[in-house]
Amino acid sequence: MKTVVLGTGMIGAMMARELAKCAAITSVLAVDASADSVERCVAEAPADVPADKLTGLAADLGAPGVLEELLADADLAVGALPHSLSMATTHAAIAARCHLIDLVGSAFREKAALDEQARRAGILIVPGLGVAPGLANVLCARGVELLDETDKAEILCGGIPRHPLPPLWYQIVFRLESVFGLFTRPASAVVDGQFVTLPPLSGLEACRFPEPVGECEAVITDAHSVAFTLAGRIKTLYEKTVRYRGHWQKMQTLAELGYFAEAPVDVAGQLISPRRFSMALLGPQMKGASNEDVTVLRVTVTGTRDRRPVRHEWEMVDLYDQQRSMPSMTKTTGFPVVIFARWLAEGSVPERGVLAPEQLLATHRFDAFLAALATCGVDVSKSRASA
Helix, strand or coil: CEEEEECCCHHHHHHHHHHCCCCCCCEEEEEECCHHHHHHHHHCCCCCCCCCCEEEEECCCCCCCHHHHHHCCCCEEEECCCHHHHHHHHHHHHHHCCEEEECCCCCHHHHHCCHHHHHHHCCEEEECCEECCEHHHHHHHHHHHCCCEEEEEEEEEEEEECCCCCCCCCCCCCCHHHHHHHHHCCEEEEECCEEEEECCCCCCEEEEECCCCEEEEEEEECCCCHHHHCECCEEEEEEEEEEECCHHHHHHHHHHCCCCCCCCEEECCEEECHHHHHHHHHHHHHCCCCCCEEEEEEEEEEEEECCEEEEEEEEEEEECECCCCECHHHHHHHHHHHHHHHHHHCCCCCCCEECCHHHHHCCCCHHHHHHHHHHCCCCCEEEEEEC
């Protein structure tokens, strides 16, 4: 299976190298706008991968026709691009009759509307297969599967620094554009069994994770596809993003003051977007003291089984991988894609259309999926299922 990896940032480069190890994948083409990034990705290929199996190409992926041209000869595409290119990548995959596994889970309703087109093209499109969205969705849906009636599901997830620094107690572990999207994008959720959107940065609450993390706080962010796929099967569902204490309070203040607005304002005769200004100003404040990070995830689902109250909870506290010099966010986001792409290449995934991760992995593939993640160093514990 010929594979194209779109985007060679931290996560995309890892996925390209891991996919090149798969026997069922005949070639991997890594593509990015940055030639330096592409060169690094290919240069760091595993020693046991043939020199011609992982190749690279620098290209402007936002230019008209480029995505379609790149995917025309491919069987599988893996998307590790900004949110702004995700829908274009989806359309390009359908036009090229190329399977697509995308890290981006936004605009799920619009992507799901393309289900029939994808089926006619004979391909599978999976939006939002990473850690959150992705693994978090799968655990949430699994909890619903294990209950007769579901009252509430809560997803808490965050990529945070191992050694946080003031004043923001945070460091960038993925694209800055995506980070700022959390501040401004309405969040999909389920309330009273119905799909709703909630204000960004709302629902601030304190939470705690095992050491070395400790006290944190979380706010409502987009629940992505599960808000659609589980609406009607659950009374309340939401996702919250975790940061160290104090971070979200600062972001809420900046949002209230208009620092994340897109509309330009006049500053001494210059029209400046507050959001772009804030990205330039705050970006350097999010660099962190080291590459070491932590990914935390807790999914709690409550309801009834055989008329008795039941609570299912899964938890993950994943640390920077010292042995492989791999950030936790790279590992927990990238390996779900690598595992599923391998299964697809091996022919064990017959489904076609546009399907969310939870529609593919929460039932008969669930145990195998968690077991495969564990072999990659991503361990999720079922902490309790109590009446």
